[in-house]
Amino acid sequence: MATPSLAMIPSAYADSKLYSVLPNNGDGDFTFTRDSAATRIGSNGLIQTVGFFGNDLIINGDFATDSDWIGGAAWSIEGGQAVCDGTQPSGTFIRQDGTYTNGVTYKATFTVTVTAGSIVARLQTGGATVLGSVIENSGTYTEYLTSTGNSDFRFRGSTDFIGTVDNVSVEEVLGDQPRLNYDLNANGEPSSCPSFLMEKEATNLTIESQNFSADNWSSPNITVTPNVTTSPDGLINADKITDNTNDGQHRVSESFAVIDAKNYTMSVFAKYVEGSDIDKMYILASTSTPTTRAYFDIKNGVALTGGGTIENYGNGWYRVSMVITANATGNVLFGINLTNADDTANYEGTGNGEMFIWGAQSEINVVQTTVYAYASSYVPTNNIVLTRAQEGCIDGGNANTFNNLEGVLYTEIAANVNDASFRAINLNDGTDENRVTIRYRSNDDVINIRIEANDVTIISESISVTSVLDFHKVAFQYTSGDIKVFIDGVSRYTDTTTYTGLTIDRVNFDSGGNTNRFRGKCKDLRVYNESLTDAQLIALTQ
Amino acid sequence: MRISKYEFDSQEAAELKIAALPHATDEDGNSHPSHSHTIVKLGNIVLEKGEYDEDGNETKAPVLSDKYCVDVLWKDLEEVDEDGNVTIDHPYGWKSKAIDLDDEGVHGFFGLSYQDNKM
Numbered sequence: 001m002a003t004p005s006l007a008m009i010p011s012a013y014a015d016s017k018l019y020s021v022l023p024n025n026g027d028g029d030f031t032f033t034r035d036s037a038a039t040r041i042g043s044n045g046l047i048q049t050v051g052f053f054g055n056d057l058i059i060n061g062d063f064a065t066d067s068d069w070i071g072g073a074a075w076s077i078e079g080g081q082a083v084c085d086g087t088q089p090s091g092t093f094i095r096q097d098g099t100y101t102n103g104v105t106y107k108a109t110f111t112v113t114v115t116a117g118s119i120v121a122r123l124q125t126g127g128a129t130v131l132g133s134v135i136e137n138s139g140t141y142t143e144y145l146t147s148t149g150n151s152d153f154r155f156r157g158s159t160d161f162i163g164t165v166d167n168v169s170v171e172e173v174l175g176d177q178p179r180l181n182y183d184l185n186a187n188g189e190p191s192s193c194p195s196f197l198m199e200k201e202a203t204n205l206t207i208e209s210q211n212f213s214a215d216n217w218s219s220p221n222i223t224v225t226p227n228v229t230t231s232p233d234g235l236i237n238a239d240k241i242t243d244n245t246n247d248g249q250h251r252v253s254e255s256f257a258v259i260d261a262k263n264y265t266m267s268v269f270a271k272y273v274e275g276s277d278i279d280k281m282y283i284l285a286s287t288s289t290p291t292t293r294a295y296f297d298i299k300n301g302v303a304l305t306g307g308g309t310i311e312n313y314g315n316g317w318y319r320v321s322m323v324i325t326a327n328a329t330g331n332v333l334f335g336i337n338l339t340n341a342d343d344t345a346n347y348e349g350t351g352n353g354e355m356f357i358w359g360a361q362s363e364i365n366v367v368q369t370t371v372y373a374y375a376s377s378y379v380p381t382n383n384i385v386l387t388r389a390q391e392g393c394i395d396g397g398n399a400n401t402f403n404n405l406e407g408v409l410y411t412e413i414a415a416n417v418n419d420a421s422f423r424a425i426n427l428n429d430g431t432d433e434n435r436v437t438i439r440y441r442s443n444d445d446v447i448n449i450r451i452e453a454n455d456v457t458i459i460s461e462s463i464s465v466t467s468v469l470d471f472h473k474v475a476f477q478y479t480s481g482d483i484k485v486f487i488d489g490v491s492r493y494t495d496t497t498t499y500t501g502l503t504i505d506r507v508n509f510d511s512g513g514n515t516n517r518f519r520g521k522c523k524d525l526r527v528y529n530e531s532l533t534d535a536q537l538i539a540l541t542q
Numbered sequence: 543m544r545i546s547k548y549e550f551d552s553q554e555a556a557e558l559k560i561a562a563l564p565h566a567t568d569e570d571g572n573s574h575p576s577h578s579h580t581i582v583k584l585g586n587i588v589l590e591k592g593e594y595d596e597d598g599n600e601t602k603a604p605v606l607s608d609k610y611c612v613d614v615l616w617k618d619l620e621e622v623d624e625d626g627n628v629t630i631d632h633p634y635g636w637k638s639k640a641i642d643l644d645d646e647g648v649h650g651f652f653g654l655s656y657q658d659n660k661m
Binding site: 033035036037038049051052053109142201203216218220221248249251253255257259284286287291329330331333335345379380384385386387388389390392421422432442460511513514515516 | 543566568569570572574575576577578580582583584585586587588591592594596597598599600603604606613615617646647648649650651652653654655658
């Protein structure tokens with residue numbers, strides 16, 4: 001088998017970068033953008049946050065106790081803050097030791113009061129001192145500090161500084177990090193190799209996604225016990241809901257705003273409680289939509305009446321979802337109901353009907369004018385509606401990487417959903433006038449291949465597959481006069497059309513020109529600069 | 543990147559401004575954004591929550607804002623003049639609709655602070 005000129009197997013990334021295996025000089029690396037955090041499924045099968053900031057590295061940042069900080073002359077911790085009384089003979093510090101990696105940028109936020117003098121946040125010791133700005137006025141500040149390999153974060157007050165420091169937080173800036181997602185199988189087990197996941201932007205309209213005892217949730221005939229078991233993110237932050245002995249609905253519910261005629265997906269994670277009298281639940285939607293219910297057997301992981309979807313997240317957790325269409329602009333009630341039988345809204349409780357729940361999400365599903373059903377990756381919220389920003393991944397390779405005259409574009413991909421949109425992987429020249437494309441398009445369950453040279457369409461062919469939601473290995477040989485497409489080890493298209501004028505200098509996860517961004521999962525992407533034999537194309541795609 | 547919050551008099555007014563941002567048309571004739579901004583149409587946000595009975599029926603309608611709200615995570619708005627000075631401003635026609643909050647508001651972008659990143 002020939003050696004590819006570019007190969008990207010999802011394995012390594014950094015801020016704004018998705019690394020390619022070949023070429024190994026950096027020319028093949030992709031530029032990745034998503035200006036927000038997002039979640040993925042990690043190699044341990046748990047939901048993890050990726051970008052934009054890391055964990056808080058400061059302990060006791062609210063100075064609740066007189067510990068963890070080392071103060072110089074005139075500093076003390078009292079009344080829930082660090083206090084400098086102005087008796088210092090010279091500049092004076094209060095510091096906390098830590099590990100700050102050379103070249104990594106950290107975001108420091110803190111509140112200071114300044115009665116006299118000035119104060120500076122800094123990374124120090126172990127490398128050159130990194131200074132924040134000189135602060136002479138009281139307020140809450142954010143500083144971005146790039147470490148030189150420092151081993152402490154500190155505040156240094158001037159000789160005449162009198163004031164306080166409080167609410168200190170220092171987080172690593174992770175930035176625009178791509179998601180290497182370990183897909184779960186039907187048993188909820190993570191795959192051994194990740195795929196590169198790209199999604200459209202999405203907003204979780206549920207205000208409190210994992211705190212069901214918050215004021216935004218009402219709980220008729222239900223008691224909520226917060227933070228009682230390990231959730232799908234590995235933390236003990238899942239709630240338990242317990243019924244009472246009344247005859248009626250037993251639920252927690254929140255409402256979210258909807259727009260007339262739009263589709264929404266409502267989802268939540270649920271887990272059966274061993275010994276509970278209840279093993280079923282349903283999602284309820286009412287108001288501004290026809291009353292809709294989707295029932296699920298959480299003990300056995302089965303979707304029941306109502307056409308809902310259930311996904312196994314392992315450790316007894318299932319993500320259940322339901323799609324509704326709003327029939328007015330207004331609010332929809334989002335109910336998470338217990339029930340003792342399929343297709344039964346009300347029941348008489350026992351006081352021992354319980355279920356664990358976590359991670360509620362309600363999101364609009366719109367691409368252009370088309371609506372579709374898809375529970376996208378989880379966006380945790382805490383008293384505010386939150387959006388995961390859109391993603392882009394472009395500019396792998398350069399003019400020296402590719403062959404304008406012959407070659408093969410190969411990828412192994414799956415779509416997130418049939419959403420009637422174009423979603424492309426594309427050799428191109430930065431425009432849509434020269435391109436070799438493998439893409440999903442507006443028809444369901446079709447892979448479309450296309451060559452455009454000098455703004456002339458050479459071929460555009462749609463090839464049916466069983467389901468675009470499944471992974472398919474697609475090899476597209478774009479050689480003039482010897483065009484071939486192999487999918488999953490089978491020759492699916494040949495064409496002897498000849499053409500000239502193709503100019504390609506990069507591979508993008510879009511159509512070139514920033515349109516038709518890829519939305520799906522990619523396990524492998526390669527470009528060969530030479531034609532391959534049928535036997536090689538079969539071997540590549542089997 | 544920069545985050546801004548806007549209030550329009552109507553959905554139509556908001557849609558006009560959004561449509562005026564760069565778009566491209568595919569071979570099916572559908573228009574797609576060709577910019578990298580993330581635009582969130584919050585619509586007429588809830589000022590007072592609705593109330594519901596035990597069966598999920600609405601007993602009191604929510605009170606909605608009469609303004610149509612849009613949050614935007616702007617990307618690559620920086621402009622550099624011939625002297626190397628960098629300026630960042632709202633796209634044409636958006637500035638007059640911008641609002642400035644002293645908290646995070648009802649909507650945010652996952653992992654980002656509006657206060658730290660607002661224009």
